[in-house]
Amino acid sequence: MTDWDPSKPILEIENLSISFFTRTREIPAVMDFSCSVMPGEAMGLVGESGCGKSTVALAVMRDLGRTGRITGGHIRFKGRDLTTLTEEELRHIRGSEIAMIYQEPMASLNPAMRIGDQLAEVPMLHQGMARAEALKRAREIVADVRLPDPDRILRAYPHQLSGGQQQRIVIAMALMAKPALLILDEPTTALDVTVEAGIVDLVKELGEKYGTSMLFISHNLGLILDVCDRLCVMYSGEAVETGTVHEVFDQMRHPYTQALFRSIPLPGADKNASPLIAIPGNFPLPHERPPGCNFGPRCDYFRDGFCNATEVPMEAVPGHDRHATRCLRWPEIDWNAPPKIGRVTEKRPPGRLVLKMEDLKKYYEVSSGAFGGGAEKVVKANESLSFEAHENETLAIVGESGCGKSTFAKVLMGLETATSGSIMLFDENVQDTPIQARNTDTVSKLQMVFQNPFDTLNPSMTVGRQIIRALEIFQKGNSDAEREEMMLHLLDMVKLPRAFAERMPRQLSGGQKQRVGIARAFAGGAKVVVADEPVSALDVSVQAAVTDLLMDIQRENHTTLLFISHDLSIVRYLSDRVMVMYLGHVVELGTTDQVFAPPYHPYTEALLSAVPIADTRVKKRRIVLEGDIPSAMNPPPGCPFQTRCRWKRLVPDAKCETQMPPVKVLAGGHQIKCHLTDAQLAQMEPVLTRVTDSAGGTGGASGGSI
C-alpha cells in the first residue's frame, strides 16, 4: 500500500469479466468492463436491472458468492490487484478500506444489536480500538450524518428508527473506518423522495468532507447527475459509454444513452405533443446476447453486416475528458438531430363527470393491547377527501408512503368501506357498498392496475387463464371459445404476442407482466382505472412503453385514469390534473400546470425540489426537508405538514400548530390547504428553472419557470 501514488486512480478496473456458473451453463454477467475512480471522485454506474452494475460492485468487494467467478481482467485498489488477494487479506480491506452501502437499510443492520454497539464494532475490529473510544467515535459520526439526539440513537435498536434514519446509520457505519472507497448500491431506492433528497445531500457532503471516493450505483439518471462527477453507462454486461457527467448528458456518443434519455420524462415532455420514445424490444438475456453490438437489435442506427460483424471495442472520443463509447458508428451519427416525433395526438377534452368524492373519511381503529385492552387509537388514513374526475381525464394522486393514497384506492375499489362521505360513481353511491355487494357491471367498470409486476399475476396460472378468469367473472362472452377469442384480442390490445397466452408469468419480463395486468383490468371494459404506481418498479426504457400503452388505451376507450404515484416527473408528463396528499389530507389540487408552477403548497414545493431531474439545463432550488414523515398513528396537531414546513415562521400566532388550515381556492379552481396569505403565496419562486443555453456565458441566465 505504501507504493501507491495518490495521483493515480484509487480504483482501476481493467477488462473485467465475470461469469456465473449454473448447473446448465456459464452465464457471463459482465464482459470487458473497465473504469477508474480517482481519489475524491464520485463515479456513477448507471443501467437497467440485469445490466451487471451490482455485479461489478460485488466483484470489487470480491463477494460474488459460490457461483460467481472473475474470469478475466484486474481490479486494482490503491495499486493492489484485488483479484489475487487471499481471504485473509481481503478481510482487512473490506469494511476498513472499502465499504459498501446496500439498498435495503433494514437488511444491513443487525436487528438484535443496539446501534451504538454495531457502529463501535467496526473500529474495534479493524483498528483494535478500545470500546469506550469506539463509542465516542460512533457518537461523532452519528452527529455527522445529521441524526438528531445521537445519544438516544446509539441506544436504540434498528427497528426503532425510520427507514431514512436507518440508511443514515448504514452510511455512518460505512464511514466509521474512514474508508478510501465507498460503494453505494442504489442507496435510496427504498426511500421516499423527500427522504432521498436528504440522503443524497448527506452523501455528497460527506464525500467532500472526508475526501472519500465513491462508486455510486443507480438506475436513476437524475440522481447520478446530482451526486457524481463521472459516470459509466452499462448495457447488458458491458460499459457502453463513460465520461464526465456533463459530457455524457449533453454530448452523448452512444445510441443507448441517447435512447435512455429520450425515454425518460424530462420537464418539457408532453404526452400529446412530444411523447416519450420507448426503446423497442427487450433487454437480451445473458445467454442470448446478439453477436457484435449488444444493443444492435434495439438500435435506430443499426446497420446489418457492420454492427453485428465484430466485437465492438471501447473507443475514446477525442477532445473530451476520458470520454469513451462502445459504438462503431459514432463518428457518422448526427448527434444533434432532433428525435423523430412518433405520433402527435390531439388532447381530448374531458367528458362527463364519472367519479365524485365528497368529504370522504376513512378512519381505522387500532387497539394496542394483545387481548383487546389497551388504549384505542384512531388512525385517520383519509381526512375529508373531495374531488371529481371526468371521462378522458388523467388525475394523478401524488404523495409519499403513508399519505393515504393506497387507503383511498382501497375505499374506492370497495375493499374497505368509508367511515363517512360519499363516492358517486356514474350517479351511483358506492360509499357503503363493499365489493361483494356491488353488481358485476359496477365492478367491471372500476378496475385497478397494480404496482409490483412480480406480484400482480398469480405465479401458478397461465397468462391466458388469468385473463379468461376476469372475463368469466365479468360475465363477458357466452362460451369458452368466445372468451378465448376475447382474451387474444386483449393480448393484441396490450401489444403482446398471442403465444403468451400459454406462458406462465415467470417466463415474462416485468414490463410484459404489467401489460398482462393492464389487459386483465380492461377485460370488462373498465371506465375508471386506478393505476397504483404502475411503472415505478419497471426499468426506465420499459416505463415509457407501458405509460404510452396506458395513454393509448385511455384515448381509445375514453377511460378515466386515476394515476397514483410518487414520481413527479411521470405525473407531469401524463396527467391532466394533480392531487397532492400528505398524511391523509389533500394539500393541493389543480391542473398540472397550476400544481407545477408557483404558488405551491409548501409540501409540493419540497416534493418538486426533491425529485432528481436528469437534465443539465434545469436548475433546481434545493429545499431539503428536515426529519421524516410523522406517523399517521400520531399526527401532529394543526397542519399536518407543520413539523417539516419551512414557511411556518411566516404565519403569525403559531396558527400552523393549532389550527387545521382551510382550503384556499385560487384562480382557476386551484386549491391549496395552507395558512399562508395570498400575498405570501404569490411571492413564491419557481423551484425549477431552465438555464438558457449559455453560449460562452458564465452563470447562465435563468429562463423562467418551466
Added chain:
Amino acid sequence: MDSLSWPLIFAKMAVQFWPVWAALIVTVALSLHFRRRLGLYGKLFDSTVGILGFVIVMFWVFTAIFADLIITFDPLAQISQMKNVSPGTPVPGSDAWYLLGGDHLARDVFSRVVMGARRVLTIAPAATVIAFMVGITLGLPAGYFGGKLDTGLSFIANLVLAFPVILLFYLLVTPEIRQTGVPVVLAAILFLFPVIFVSVLLNSRYFTTPAKRNLYVGVALALGLWAYSGLAFNADPTGLWSMDPNLLNVFVSVVFVNAPTVFRIVRGIVMDLKSRDYVAAGQTRGEGPWYIMLWEILPNARGPLIVDFCLRIGYTTILLGTLGFFGLGVSPESPDWGSTIDDGRRLLSIYPHPAVVPALALMSLVLGLNLLADGLREESMRD
C-alpha cells in the same frame, strides 16, 4: 439342502425384488430424460440427496405395488419347524428358504416385511392426505379472514397439539372409548372435509358457468358422499368402500393429531400470501373468498406444503409403527412393521432378526422420505 450364507441371502433377495428394480430403472431413466420438462419433480433430479431419497421411497412404493410377485411364502402361513429359525434356513419339503428367517409363529420374515410395506404405504399416505385436506380447509379461512374465526380455530388446534400424542392414541383406541362412539363421530367429522374441500374447490372455479359447475360438483359430491358413507359409517350399500373398525380407529387418530400442524402451516402461509397484488386483483374483480383462497393462494403455497407432505408421511409411518408397537394397531395378524417389531422384541436378545428386519425397513423408508423432502426443499428454493 444347506443353509444359505449371507452373500447368497442378499443375492436371492435381490433376485426376488426384480420387478422393483425394473420399475425403478424405467422411472429414473424416463425422469432423467425428461427432467427439463417436469417442473419441480424434474429439478429434483439435479440434487444427489433428492435422487437418493426418491429412489429409496420409490423402492418401497414399488415393493408395495409388486408385493404379490416378491413374497416367497404366504405372510400368514406358519410352517411348524421354522419357528425362530435363522436367516437362510431351507424349508423342508420345498426348494425354498426362509430368506430372513422365521418369527416366533414360524412365519417368513422376508414375506412379512414385503407385505408390511403394502400396509404401511396404504395407510400412511392416505391418512396424510386426509389430514392435509382437513388442515387446508380450516387453515385457509383462518389465515385469510383472521379475527375471531382464526382465534377460535387456532385455540382448538393448540388444544389438540398440547395433549400428549401417545396418550391420545391410547384413549382413542381403547375399547371403552370406542364404545362411546367417539371415534366414529370423529371419523364422521374428519372425512367430511375432503368432500367439502373438493366441492368448494370446483364450485368456486366454475360458478360462472352453471351447467359445468352442476356437472362437476354433482359428480364430486356423489362420489365423495358414497365413499364417505362407506368409510365413516360402514354404510355403503355396494360394499365397495369400507374400513375395518380397528383400522378406522388408527386412521382417525393419525388424521386427528396431524391436522392441527398442517392447519398452522397453511394459516401461516396464507397470512403471508394474502397481501400479494394478485390476491388484491382477485378481490377488485369481485371474486369470492373461497376462489381466492383455493385458486389464487393455495397453488402458490404448494412448495412448503409438498415438503411438509413428504415429512409428514414419514412421521405418520413412525406413528403407525408406534401404534403397532403398543399393540394398538390393526389386526394382530397384520404384517405391518410396527406390530412385527413388537412381536419380535420379546425374544430380541436370542433371535434379533424378526424385529431388526422390519425396524430397518421402517428406518429406511422414513430416511428416504426425509431425504426426498430435503431435496424438494433445496430445489424449490433455487431460482
